Amino acid sequence: MLSKKTQYALKALGYLAGKYGQGPVLISExxxxxxxxxxxxxxxxxxxxxxNVLESKKxxxxxxxxxxxxxxxxxxxxxxxxxxxxxxxPCVSINFYEKCKxxxxxxxxxxxxxxxxxxxxxxxxxxxTLAELIDG
Amino acid sequence: MLSKKTQYALKALGYLAGKYGQGPVLISExxxxxxxxxxxxxxxxxxxxxxNVLESKKxxxxxxxxxxxxxxxxxxxxxxxxxxxxxxxPCVSINFYEKCKxxxxxxxxxxxxxxxxxxxxxxxxxxxTLAELIDG
DNA sequence: TAATAGTCTATTGTTTAAGTAGACTTATTT
DNA sequence: AAATAAGTCTACTTAAACAATAGACTATTA
Numbered sequence: 001m002l003s004k005k006t007q008y009a010l011k012a013l014g015y016l017a018g019k020y021g022q023g024p025v026l027i028s029e030x031x032x033x034x035x036x037x038x039x040x041x042x043x044x045x046x047x048x049x050x051x052n053v054l055e056s057k058k059x060x061x062x063x064x065x066x067x068x069x070x071x072x073x074x075x076x077x078x079x080x081x082x083x084x085x086x087x088x089x090p091c092v093s094i095n096f097y098e099k100c101k102x103x104x105x106x107x108x109x110x111x112x113x114x115x116x117x118x119x120x121x122x123x124x125x126x127x128x129t130l131a132e133l134i135d136g
Numbered sequence: 137m138l139s140k141k142t143q144y145a146l147k148a149l150g151y152l153a154g155k156y157g158q159g160p161v162l163i164s165e166x167x168x169x170x171x172x173x174x175x176x177x178x179x180x181x182x183x184x185x186x187x188n189v190l191e192s193k194k195x196x197x198x199x200x201x202x203x204x205x206x207x208x209x210x211x212x213x214x215x216x217x218x219x220x221x222x223x224x225x226p227c228v229s230i231n232f233y234e235k236c237k238x239x240x241x242x243x244x245x246x247x248x249x250x251x252x253x254x255x256x257x258x259x260x261x262x263x264x265t266l267a268e269l270i271d272g
Numbered sequence: 273t274a275a276t277a278g279t280c281t282a283t284t285g286t287t288t289a290a291g292t293a294g295a296c297t298t299a300t301t302t
Numbered sequence: 303a304a305a306t307a308a309g310t311c312t313a314c315t316t317a318a319a320c321a322a323t324a325g326a327c328t329a330t331t332a
Contacts, residue, residue, distance in 0.1 A: 010246055014245065035237040040291080109269040110147070110269050135244065140321065140322095196275070199278085
């Protein structure tokens, strides 16, 4: 299961995708429409900015907005940016890999099964982009 | 990512699958071979017993063992037993379903994407059984 | 009846999620 | 150019879930 943080990030990115090209969007607007705790959302958006997905503008008329077209960012990229692993186990994760203490990956049946599910999941998440998150 | 508890449960079940039909296996033996904190493992095995997957015997010569043949339990069933959701979001989970606060599932793109990944994952995990977790 | 091994209760530590307070920046208005 | 309003940024606190540990208790076998 994705963490709340990751879920909120995806929701927020979807909202911003729908407003792409229309200038900065207020944090409070995103929070209200997507039912996200505003202070938690602040830290998430800030992190996305530091990862060069969002840009922000301060002061009156400010807010957050996508740097690139929504079609340029895949869901797999978005999930990884906010620290959400996609694989079900560390030993089959690409970005959060950790070796198992107890098993030989070449012969471990669990490893094999989880590798297959990871690949199936990635196949989907690497094709979908933020544009697909726009409502309607 | 599956919780530690779920990971440990799968490892332990895999170990017991390899010893199926050979009588009770000590908690300590499983813990040692699978590098699982023994006290944590105790609670996990007890839960699996209460869910009618394992049986136990107390006293000397005691231990835990699988009730049914390893081929009878799928990985999807095993994961769910110890409380591990398979879907990436609550709104696409079969056993841990929760409605989103902010979205209409019929039109939500995120819901659609996550449904697809859930189906792809389930297709694999419902075919694999505990027998596949046996090493070698 | 002594030793073995599972069962139960309680407690501690760690991470994640959420909420609070306030400082800092920028843009507008006058 | 100064005041103010609108917004982001930083640091700290609280609450809940998850992971791990410790020890007493109960049942079984030899």
